[in-house]
Amino acid sequence: xxDDSLRALGDPALLNIVFLTFRVTGLALVIATAIGVPVxxxxxxxxxxxxxxxTLILYTGMGLPPVVVxxxxxxxxxxxxALGSLAWLFTPAAMVLAQTIIAFPLVAALTMxxxxxxxxxxxxxxxxxxxxxxxxxxxxxxxxxxxxxxxIVAAFGGIISEVGAVMLVGGNIEGHTRVLTTAIVLSTRxxxxxxxxxxxxxxxxxxxxxxxxxxxxxxxxR
Amino acid sequence: MMRTxxxxxxxxxxxxxxxxxxxxxxxxxxxxxxxxVLRLATTxxxxxxxxxxxxxxxxxxxCGCRVDVVAVGTGQAIELGKRGDADxxxxxxxxxxxxxxxxxxxxxxxxxxxxxxxxxxPTGDPAGVAxxxxxxxxxxxxARAAAAFASRGDRSGTHTKERAIWKSAGIDPAEEGPQRPSxxxxxxxxxxxxxxxxxxxxxxxxxxxxxWTSMQGRLPSLRRLFGGGSGDENPDRDLRNQYSVIVIDxxxxxGVKAALGLQFADWLLSxxxxxxxxxxxxxxxxxxxxxxxxxxxxxxxRVRVESGGRSRTFTLGEIAKLRSTTxxxxxxxxxxxxxxxxxxxxxxxxxxxxxxxxxGIASKSRSTSTIExxxxxxxxxxxxxxxxxxxxxxxxxxYRAKGCNECHGLKAEGTRPEGKRPAPKLLGExxxxxxxxxxxxxxxxxxxxxxxxxxxxxxxADLAAIxxxxxxxxQAGTDDVFVVPPPRRIAMLAYERDGRPMTGRDGLIQxxxxxxxxxxxxxxxxxxxxVRY
Numbered sequence: 001x002x003d004d005s006l007r008a009l010g011d012p013a014l015l016n017i018v019f020l021t022f023r024v025t026g027l028a029l030v031i032a033t034a035i036g037v038p039v040x041x042x043x044x045x046x047x048x049x050x051x052x053x054x055t056l057i058l059y060t061g062m063g064l065p066p067v068v069v070x071x072x073x074x075x076x077x078x079x080x081x082a083l084g085s086l087a088w089l090f091t092p093a094a095m096v097l098a099q100t101i102i103a104f105p106l107v108a109a110l111t112m113x114x115x116x117x118x119x120x121x122x123x124x125x126x127x128x129x130x131x132x133x134x135x136x137x138x139x140x141x142x143x144x145x146x147x148x149x150x151x152i153v154a155a156f157g158g159i160i161s162e163v164g165a166v167m168l169v170g171g172n173i174e175g176h177t178r179v180l181t182t183a184i185v186l187s188t189r190x191x192x193x194x195x196x197x198x199x200x201x202x203x204x205x206x207x208x209x210x211x212x213x214x215x216x217x218x219x220x221x222r
Numbered sequence: 223m224m225r226t227x228x229x230x231x232x233x234x235x236x237x238x239x240x241x242x243x244x245x246x247x248x249x250x251x252x253x254x255x256x257x258x259v260l261r262l263a264t265t266x267x268x269x270x271x272x273x274x275x276x277x278x279x280x281x282x283x284x285c286g287c288r289v290d291v292v293a294v295g296t297g298q299a300i301e302l303g304k305r306g307d308a309d310x311x312x313x314x315x316x317x318x319x320x321x322x323x324x325x326x327x328x329x330x331x332x333x334x335x336x337x338x339x340x341x342x343x344p345t346g347d348p349a350g351v352a353x354x355x356x357x358x359x360x361x362x363x364x365a366r367a368a369a370a371f372a373s374r375g376d377r378s379g380t381h382t383k384e385r386a387i388w389k390s391a392g393i394d395p396a397e398e399g400p401q402r403p404s405x406x407x408x409x410x411x412x413x414x415x416x417x418x419x420x421x422x423x424x425x426x427x428x429x430x431x432x433x434w435t436s437m438q439g440r441l442p443s444l445r446r447l448f449g450g451g452s453g454d455e456n457p458d459r460d461l462r463n464q465y466s467v468i469v470i471d472x473x474x475x476x477g478v479k480a481a482l483g484l485q486f487a488d489w490l491l492s493x494x495x496x497x498x499x500x501x502x503x504x505x506x507x508x509x510x511x512x513x514x515x516x517x518x519x520x521x522x523x524r525v526r527v528e529s530g531g532r533s534r535t536f537t538l539g540e541i542a543k544l545r546s547t548t549x550x551x552x553x554x555x556x557x558x559x560x561x562x563x564x565x566x567x568x569x570x571x572x573x574x575x576x577x578x579x580x581x582g583i584a585s586k587s588r589s590t591s592t593i594e595x596x597x598x599x600x601x602x603x604x605x606x607x608x609x610x611x612x613x614x615x616x617x618x619x620x621y622r623a624k625g626c627n628e629c630h631g632l633k634a635e636g637t638r639p640e641g642k643r644p645a646p647k648l649l650g651e652x653x654x655x656x657x658x659x660x661x662x663x664x665x666x667x668x669x670x671x672x673x674x675x676x677x678x679x680x681x682x683a684d685l686a687a688i689x690x691x692x693x694x695x696x697q698a699g700t701d702d703v704f705v706v707p708p709p710r711r712i713a714m715l716a717y718e719r720d721g722r723p724m725t726g727r728d729g730l731i732q733x734x735x736x737x738x739x740x741x742x743x744x745x746x747x748x749x750x751x752x753v754r755y
Contacts, residue, residue: 033228051538078305078306078309079306079308079475079476079477079478080306080307080475081305084306084477085477087477089293089307090261090290090307164585171290171292172292172293173290173291173292174291176277176288176290177290186269186270188269188415189266189270189411189412189413189414189415189419190414190416190436190437191417191436191437191440191441193440200236
């Protein structure tokens, strides 16, 4: 197994796979965060009719099976689908789209519960001190930063380890749409369990590094 | 204060952007993003065995394009084709492919290569599969023993084949619902996973030989129990695993790159690529994993003739210059494939061709010779000297014309080839007429897997003549010794069919044996003729 790990790590193709994994997951996470945090914060802070329904939808979205998302994206991007003319199917763009859809409810719902957990008194106090609505929202978000980090970390974990959707819409094309998880599936299918284990270890180490980095940032921001 | 607040929400993501900096596509690919891309949807076995990785770089260099390989089960690959999400398919499920073509999704479908399926199972073989005479026989014994059986269950080519074998065995364990027996385990995964599963669960499984060969070393509890040591030794021809290439129709699915797809198909079927496919695995696995099978690969425009110590290679042009013979009103019937239609054939008679090289061959002193007609795919048809230069009785002539010799041997001496289904000696032996007739007529018992010789394929009188010759091969003076007149008894190398030159696909140079109103024996792609003494 150690041999396999070395073999995997010495392979230049692996570097390509690792970069693609981070590019796809990273981009999906950025987009999901950019949309999910404001949406989650807005839902958490605002009071409006139908809020319970939106909350329910977001919570349900957290449990969406990735392969179902993959299937939706596939049907959408297929040449005979609504967005077929984009020719995104079996490209990294399709994978980013699918992972964004998977990550969005995680980010939004966890952001929502994080801001809801902030003492409402704080907001009133800040407003009383003359802060604008925007400024007070920032204060609340800052106060909820640990919850926000957890949201991003959870979304990151959810999509970097995801295989069903990226396999379906990416196609696991060598040198083009093959990421770590689909590479693991391939080597398992080929009966190369040693290589699959080694790739799994690589994935785990990368996730560990990324999360350590995120936690570091959270610490520094404090 | 607010500036530090932004850090949490954004900088974590920003750092990931730094990692993800640049275009979405990996740099290497982005540099050539203007490149044409051909999308090939294929079955997992072509990727898992490493075949495509071996042959594709050559095509990519030629077309200046990139081939995106999407490896899925044949069922899914065909679905991708139906939605226009692939440009070409390389798949192995003839029935599903035929339906696909009928629905008008493809513009072209060609045979590319084949290998075969084997039945693997636990080393102890509790169901006795190793003793089976055919795949369906093996499946029956698995069902009888209620031994664990791992099915792909994923509508792949292998799964489709497995279902067809169960169906022919008259058992349907895959039926959904409470009737499904507990020993039938539908795994719903790829070949590799299914084999690994069978290895753990001590289950039987149907596997394509290529995947089995490449994984065998990692499956210590499994053994090949049926299928022989190589594709040539597989006793059941129904276990053939045929791969085809299909180019998707651009008219039906706009956006599909049909021109590039056709270029790919032509390249895949070309002789050099086919030679590469045939050689693949010889170094790493010690044996070929696929047999090249394109018409272009097998077609040959010359025939080497060897007789009486002489040899000469005749080109198609030279053959066409010899005296031509035409055979018309002949029904074309295969032992396995059944009726193929009525055609008029033009070519050179085998007798004339042999005489052109070796005039002495017609001499009575050479009457013990056997003439072998070999095709480029290895198929061999044999004739006795009497069949071509002497006289044969009606029974003997019919025996070969109807293809009985394919299994029972040129002189009904019986065959027992290594690893294949043995066929008993018939000549001079005594068999009960009733049982024998029933078996031949219905294609059952020992004739299982052979198309039934119904009355329209073999009349009662002809069957009686064959049985008569087998019972009394040397007896003169009976009706059986009626000698078929030469004009109705032709063995020819045909190069034209219905007045048009034959293409590589038709066989280019084809052996047609006419006898009475039937031409039962035929071989494609004749490349060599040898006379043995």
